[in-house]
Every structure is written in structure tokens, then in C-alpha cells.
Amino acid sequence: MKIYTSNLIGVESNCVYPNEVNAVDVRSFEKAASFDHVMAKYKNSYRSNDNFIESECVPMDIDNDHSENPDDWISANDLKGIFYGVKFVIVYSRNHRKEKNGKAARPRMHIYFPIPKITNLAEYVGIKESLAETYTFFDGNALDGARFFFGVKNPAVEIVRGRKYITEILKDDFEDFDNSQDLIQQGSRNSTMNHFAGRVLIRYGKTDEARELFDKKASLCSPPLEDEELEQIWKSACKFYKKVAASEDYVPPEEYNERYEEYKPEKLTDIAMAEIFTKHNKDKAIYTISQGWLYWTGKKWEDSELKVMSLYMETAKKVLENASIEFKETYQELADAEMMGNKEEKAQAKLKVNTAKAYLNFAKKMNDHGKVSGILKLAKSLLEVKNEKLDADAFILNTPVGVIDLKTSEIKEHDPSYYCTKMTALAPSKDNMDMWIDTLRDVTGGDDEFINFLKFHAGSTLIGHVYEEALLIAYGDGGNGKSTVFNSEAHVLGDYAGKIPAESLTTRAKNVKVDLAELCGKRFILASETEEGQRLSSSMLKQIASVDDISAERKYYAPFSFTPTHSTILYTNHLPKVGSNDRGTWRRIVVAPFSVAIKNPKTDYIDKLLEKAGGAILQWMIEGAKEYIDAGFKYPKCNVVDDAKRSYKEENDWINHFISDKCIKGTNYKEMSARLYQVYREWAGSNGEYIRNNRDFSRALIAEGYEKKRTNRGIEWGGISINDLMESEDDFL
Incomplete structure (x- = not known):
């Protein structure tokens, strides 16, 4: 904004301000405020209403002379709340915190509101009058178009960032008024009633209450406006209101009032703020002991403390917006009471202002970044969900297009109440299904019985419950397609799939508790390539292929236990040695032999397969799940699988x-x-x-x-x- 300075300081009689300063930051404001200055451009740089050319700034003065009670004084923080979202600059005046005219020291400041350039003096003065009428703490004697501010030595400047001009807050868009309205729009009576009519309609809607408030306000006009003129103002305002109400951004009064109350804490305490956060985010944020904060993306619950923190900041911002609105409204009620209320009404209005001010200060505090972790800590118990509720329905599979019921293949809409924390990488599709079936024929040598077994097994891995305590060991020399099959299945399952080191399954395993934590909530676990001669750990086998709860640990979290939901596949060129001959070990081992050597294998084949037939692979697995369920949760007989296991057992x-x-x-x-x-x-x-x-x-x-x-x-x-x-x-x- 442009400010014009003199070369003097503290000279009231001076009227010449020849120096233009483009005040855009603290340093340039300090330069301007160091001398006596004006906020408008005048002919020949001579300050007077008649010489007014243009202005980009509305200056307002706050002396806090309206009360001797310090609790009633307006501070810079109060202004930030009252004008939340509005851009302005605060410069403390030369009498800030000093005695003046026999009155105690108090906050005194100059406020600079940037505005779009304005060239009409009456319009410029009208903005200042509207501000003083709406916010009675502004000096009502400093509203003409030739106002100047004294310079200050070493001025203290604070720039308040915002997205709105003050004119957007005050703006009454009566562009559709008819010619007769233009004819009566003279003096402060008409502008005041125009402004009030628009404001009261937006706030209360076209209701009897709004009209009563308008008539009550009109009774303050002196001399009174003619009834005919008042009626015309009201009709024009209603026309304007109809236009505003049709806007997508308009919030109806009843909905506004409901929202307003919804975001106001019952008490000004941290726990009350945590309750407000919980009330408005119970479908967007939950807390679990094993995973911490989870955020609802619209399709799944995602591990993201940062996004939950953002939710809190959004909530705190709305609380501050509501507190700011309440503060403004109570000040307006106080202004109305001062003009037309009795002693009791004035006292009640003043009490409301003090209460609103306390609420505003509380809301500001809740917006401090230092408060985020404290409030969220309190909210943990309010939003806690037990670990066992996450992904609890074993027969639903979350996909980008919806939640699939594996028993029926029906697709349902996403819903936070399913507590899905995982989602497949792709949506199921039948496109290019023949490409996937051809792949299976190639790797099995066209063995339909083996393909059917692989389909049942793949389907069983989609179910979040262990019906077969089994470790599938897919083995064969390299280049036989086993990695293509199982890595493709793992890829399309997205979050449902996980990996553990093959070493975790052997007697060389380290950090077993940490590896086991990777199984939690997963449905498809893949391990690849044991070294030749390594021995399978029977104890680990009986943990990963079991219905019994598993104890595990995650870094930075407390130890926990979980009910297994996964199936594990090990694909390897070398079958691990099995040292135990007990039934509990061998009943858990399933061997899938891949003995067909693929001629001229393509190195990028899996990428093309997933790109073209990824959805088909998932569709095939979903079909396999339904067939597996319908078969009573049993794998079909497969000779090559049975023979491979028999041979493997004999070898070991x-x-x-x-x-x-x-x-x-x-x-x-x-x-x-x-x-x-x-x-x-x-x-x-x-x-x-x-x-x-x-x-x-x-x-x-x-x-x-x-x-x-x-x-x-x-x-x-x-x-x-x-x-x-x-x-x-x-x-x-």
C-alpha cells in the first residue's frame, strides 16, 4: 500500500506530504511511520478532503478511551481474533502505554487496512464510518478523508497476514438496486440502514426476527427516514439477499447457528477441546496402540500422524473463526445496548463481551502449534479403537472401487466402520484374463489340476482367517515362472501383501519378533530363496502357520500380540532341509513343484503382465476365494502337489x-x-x-x-x- 510522508514529525499544522512510500514489509513501514504521514494521495501533495485523489489504505485509530477498565481495552491479539483472515498492519502510536490527557497508560495503536485502490472520497469515508459503526472501539472522531498520523521514533510494526481485504468484510453488494434507491442513498442514515439490512438478512435470513431488528435499528435515525424509503431499502436488501442465498458458499442461518454451537467447547479447557476434536473427527481419525494415529482417506484408514495433526489444526481454526464471530457479534450487541439499552441490558452486553473475549483468547491458544500434541494426547482415549477391530472382517477385501464380500463377490461402498487399513493395488477386472491364464498354463505345463490348486490357494490368501495351517513352498530351478506367479499375486494385493526374509523361516533367523510383526494384519506373506543346505525352523513354521496368537514387537512401540490372518508362501530354487519328523511340522508343509523350464523368458514380462492383466489376476484370486469357501475351506486334490510333498518328506x-x-x-x-x-x-x-x-x-x-x-x-x-x-x-x- 502507498503511504505519503512529510519531512517532519509531530507537526499538526503541516499539510504537505510529498514523499511516496510503497509500504510492503516491516522495513518500509518503519520508514513511513517514522514521519508524520497520510494514507491518501492529494493534489499537489496538500492534505485536504477537496484534494483527495486516491487511496489504497484505510487508517483507523484505537485509543482505548471507551473504558477505564483494562479488561475492556483492545489489544493487538484481540484485533487478530476480531479480524481473523483480514490483512492489516499495526503500528503503536507515540502515546502507546503512556498517560494522556490525565488518563492512565493503555494500548494505543494505528491500524492500516489495505484496500483495492479507491478514488471516490464519499466511498472512502463510508468505509471508515462503517468500520467505526460496526467496531465501536475505533476512534469515531477520526473518520474524514484527510486524516494524518503523527510519526513515531523507532516505530514498532506488526504485519498481520490474511487473504481478505477489510472491504470484503464490510461489502454490501447492492449493485441491483433500482434507480429510486440511488436517489435516496444520501447521508449516513441511508448507508447505515443499507449496511445493516444486508447484514441482518444474511445472519438471520428473511425472517420476522430480521425485520424486527431492522425496524429497531431504523428507530435510531434522526431525523427519522420516511417509511417509504425504509421499505425500499428493505426490499432492495431482500433482493440482494436472494442473490447471496443462491451462492454455493452461502450457509443458511439455521445451519450456521448449528455449526456455530457445534464448534464451541462446553468449557475453556484442554479436555473440552479434545472433545470438540473428537466430535468432529470421529470418522476421520482413530488411535490404536499398535499403530498409533490412523487417518481416514475416504477408502481406508492410513497410518499418518501428520494428517491427524492437520485435522486438529483445521478444527482449531474453526473454533477460532467461531470465537472471532462471537466476539464481533457481542461487540455489536454492546454497541446497540450503549445506544438504546437500559442499564441492565448494557451490563449483560458487557458480560457477554468479556465472556466472548475469554473464548477468543482460549481459541487463539488452541491454535498454537505447541498445543497440538497435548490435545491429541488427550484425544487418544476418546478415539481409541482396539487393535482387533482393524480389518476384523475376514471375508471383505478392500479395493479402490469398493469393499468386496468374498463370500458373494458383491461390491460395497467404502465405509470407515469397516476399519479397513489396507487396500489392493488395483481394482478387479476381467480384461486380459486370457493373458494370465496363458501364463499359468506355461508355468504348469498345462496341468489343469495344478492350475485349479493354485487358484484355490490364491483365493485362500485373500481371507483374513487361517483355515489351513500351511506354508506353501514353491520350488524349482530358476526360470520356471514361480516368481512371476507369486510376485504378481503379491503386487495386485497391495497393502494386504507383505514380505519377510527367507532366513526368518530357517534356523539362522534373527530378530524373529520384529519379523513376526510384519505379519500383523497381512493376508499374503512372501519369502524368497533360501540358501542351499539351510534348515527350516520347525518352531518358526509352527508360529507362522498357525491359528494361535503371535507375539511380536515393532520399533518404538510396546510388544503386542495378534491373531494371524495370513498365508505364507516361500518360493525357492533349493528346498530347505526339514529336521523334524513330527506330524505338527509335516502337516503344515505344502509343496508346489514348478518343473517346467520356460523357453526364452522375457526379463520385463512381469511388468507387462501387471500392466495389462493386473486387474484380471485379482479377479481370478477373488473367484478362487469364493470357490475355496464353497468347498468348505479345503484345497482340491492335486497329484503333483501330493507327490512332491511325499518325496520331500522321504528326502528329509x-x-x-x-x-x-x-x-x-x-x-x-x-x-x-x-x-x-x-x-x-x-x-x-x-x-x-x-x-x-x-x-x-x-x-x-x-x-x-x-x-x-x-x-x-x-x-x-x-x-x-x-x-x-x-x-x-x-x-x-
Whole structure:
């Protein structure tokens, strides 16, 4: 905005202001405010109403002379609340916090409201009059078009950022008034009634209450306006109101009042603010112990504390807006009471102002960034959702186009009450389904029974409940398509899919609790490539392929437990060794052999497959889920799968391999425990086998039906003995 200065300071008689300053920042404002200055351009730089040319700034003066009670004085912070969203500048006057005319020191300041350039003196003065009439704390004696401000030594300048001009707040768009309205629009009576009529209609709507307030205001005109003129003002204002009410941004009075009350805390306390936040964001934010704050995106609950913090700031901003409105309205009520109320009405109006001021100060405090974490901490208990509620419905699958009921394949609309924290990467589609089926035929050698098994298995991974305590091990030499199949399935499942290191499944596993945490809430877990010779951990197998709760840990969070919802797939070129022969281990192992070598495999094939047929892959899996459910949650018979498991188990039957190589069996045979174990150790070492301890060795023999007992000679096994003939042959060789 442009400000014009003299070369003097503190000279009231001066009228010449020849120096133009473009005040755009603190430094340029300090330069302008250091000298006596005006906020309008005048002919020949000579300050007078007759010489007014233009202005880009409305200056207002606050002396706080309206009361001797410090609680009634307007501060800079009060102004920020009253004119929330409006751009203006505060410069403290030369008598700020000083005694003046026998009155105690108090805040005194000059307010500069930037406005679009204006060249009409009457319009310019009208803005100042409207401000003084609406906000009675402004000096009503400083409203002419040739007002100047004294310069201040070392001025203190504060620029208040905003998006609106003050004229937007005061603007009464009566462009549609007819000619007769233009003829009577003279003097402050008409402009005041025009302004009030528009304001009261917007605030209360076209109601009897609005008309009563208009007539009450009109009774203050002196001399009174003719009834005919008042009626014309009212009709024109109603015409204007009709135009405003048709706007998309207009909020009806009844809805406005409801909103206004909804954002006002019952008490001015942090917990009351937390309750307001909860009230308006219960469908947008929840808190869980395992994941912290979650934010509703419109399709799923997303882990995002920053977005929840943004929700709080939006809520706090609305509370501040409402507090600002209430403060303005109570000031207007006080102004009306001062003009026309009795003593009791004035006292009540003053009490309302003080209450509104306290509310405004509270609302400002709630907008401080330092308050965010404190209020959200209080809101945790109000918005807490138990971990088990997240993704609790095992038979729904969240996709970008809606929530799919896996039992019926029906698509439902997204809803926060489903508590879905995950969503597939793609929407299901039947487009290019033949491309996916051709891929399956290639990798299985056209084995329809195997393809059907893979479809059932893929479908079972979509269900958030464990019906098959199984680890699927897909194995085969490289270049046979197994990684294409399972990585494609994992990709389309998006958030529902996860990965764990293959090492987590072996006896070399580290950080098991952390790895297990990755399983929480997932449905499809993929591990790839165990090293040759690695041993499968039976204990880990029984945790990841189980219906029992799993204990886990996440960094920076407390340990927790969860009910498994996942299926695990390991694809590898090397089948891990299985050291346990117990039923609990082998009933959990499913082996899918990929034995077809793909000729001339394309390195970028999976990318093209997902691009063209990603939706079809998901559709195929959804169909598989329904078929699996309809079949009673059982996989179909598949010969290649059964044969592969049988062969795998035989290969890993180390105890019977040892017995076959080194022992003879029969009811009459006996062997000392120490010798039997020693021969086993030698056998295992010579064959490159893992050497188990004596306890595991004994358990394996017991599992095979052998018994040991203590005798006079020591502990011996019955029904088995070292084949000394074989031993002597080995010694000879």
C-alpha cells in the first residue's frame, strides 16, 4: 500500500506530504511511520478532503478511551481474533502505554487496512464510518478523508497476514438496486440502514426476527427516514439477499447457528477441546496402540500422524473463526445496548463481551502449534479403537472401487466402520484374463489340476482367517515362472501383501519378533530363496502357520500380540532341509513343484503382465476365494502337489536314513544309547548332515516307536542295534 510522508514529525499544522512510500514489509513501514504521514494521495501533495485523489489504505485509530477498565481495552491479539483472515498492519502510536490527557497508560495503536485502490472520497469515508459503526472501539472522531498520523521514533510494526481485504468484510453488494434507491442513498442514515439490512438478512435470513431488528435499528435515525424509503431499502436488501442465498458458499442461518454451537467447547479447557476434536473427527481419525494415529482417506484408514495433526489444526481454526464471530457479534450487541439499552441490558452486553473475549483468547491458544500434541494426547482415549477391530472382517477385501464380500463377490461402498487399513493395488477386472491364464498354463505345463490348486490357494490368501495351517513352498530351478506367479499375486494385493526374509523361516533367523510383526494384519506373506543346505525352523513354521496368537514387537512401540490372518508362501530354487519328523511340522508343509523350464523368458514380462492383466489376476484370486469357501475351506486334490510333498518328506527322513544305513531292527535287538548316538554322529558327519544333539536324536527314535530304558549296563535302546557287519565294511573301505 502507498503511504505519503512529510519531512517532519509531530507537526499538526503541516499539510504537505510529498514523499511516496510503497509500504510492503516491516522495513518500509518503519520508514513511513517514522514521519508524520497520510494514507491518501492529494493534489499537489496538500492534505485536504477537496484534494483527495486516491487511496489504497484505510487508517483507523484505537485509543482505548471507551473504558477505564483494562479488561475492556483492545489489544493487538484481540484485533487478530476480531479480524481473523483480514490483512492489516499495526503500528503503536507515540502515546502507546503512556498517560494522556490525565488518563492512565493503555494500548494505543494505528491500524492500516489495505484496500483495492479507491478514488471516490464519499466511498472512502463510508468505509471508515462503517468500520467505526460496526467496531465501536475505533476512534469515531477520526473518520474524514484527510486524516494524518503523527510519526513515531523507532516505530514498532506488526504485519498481520490474511487473504481478505477489510472491504470484503464490510461489502454490501447492492449493485441491483433500482434507480429510486440511488436517489435516496444520501447521508449516513441511508448507508447505515443499507449496511445493516444486508447484514441482518444474511445472519438471520428473511425472517420476522430480521425485520424486527431492522425496524429497531431504523428507530435510531434522526431525523427519522420516511417509511417509504425504509421499505425500499428493505426490499432492495431482500433482493440482494436472494442473490447471496443462491451462492454455493452461502450457509443458511439455521445451519450456521448449528455449526456455530457445534464448534464451541462446553468449557475453556484442554479436555473440552479434545472433545470438540473428537466430535468432529470421529470418522476421520482413530488411535490404536499398535499403530498409533490412523487417518481416514475416504477408502481406508492410513497410518499418518501428520494428517491427524492437520485435522486438529483445521478444527482449531474453526473454533477460532467461531470465537472471532462471537466476539464481533457481542461487540455489536454492546454497541446497540450503549445506544438504546437500559442499564441492565448494557451490563449483560458487557458480560457477554468479556465472556466472548475469554473464548477468543482460549481459541487463539488452541491454535498454537505447541498445543497440538497435548490435545491429541488427550484425544487418544476418546478415539481409541482396539487393535482387533482393524480389518476384523475376514471375508471383505478392500479395493479402490469398493469393499468386496468374498463370500458373494458383491461390491460395497467404502465405509470407515469397516476399519479397513489396507487396500489392493488395483481394482478387479476381467480384461486380459486370457493373458494370465496363458501364463499359468506355461508355468504348469498345462496341468489343469495344478492350475485349479493354485487358484484355490490364491483365493485362500485373500481371507483374513487361517483355515489351513500351511506354508506353501514353491520350488524349482530358476526360470520356471514361480516368481512371476507369486510376485504378481503379491503386487495386485497391495497393502494386504507383505514380505519377510527367507532366513526368518530357517534356523539362522534373527530378530524373529520384529519379523513376526510384519505379519500383523497381512493376508499374503512372501519369502524368497533360501540358501542351499539351510534348515527350516520347525518352531518358526509352527508360529507362522498357525491359528494361535503371535507375539511380536515393532520399533518404538510396546510388544503386542495378534491373531494371524495370513498365508505364507516361500518360493525357492533349493528346498530347505526339514529336521523334524513330527506330524505338527509335516502337516503344515505344502509343496508346489514348478518343473517346467520356460523357453526364452522375457526379463520385463512381469511388468507387462501387471500392466495389462493386473486387474484380471485379482479377479481370478477373488473367484478362487469364493470357490475355496464353497468347498468348505479345503484345497482340491492335486497329484503333483501330493507327490512332491511325499518325496520331500522321504528326502528329509534323516532318522530312517540313518537306521537304514547303520542299524538292524527287531524285537531281540538292543544297543547302548551312547554307542548308538556316537555312530549317528559319525554317520551324519560323513554324509554332510546336520548333527543333532542327543536329546533331539532320542526324540526322533521315540517318534519312530523305539524305547530306551536304564539297565545295569547303562541306558540302552530296545528294538534296534548297530549293524556291526556294515560297520566292519565301512572300516574296511
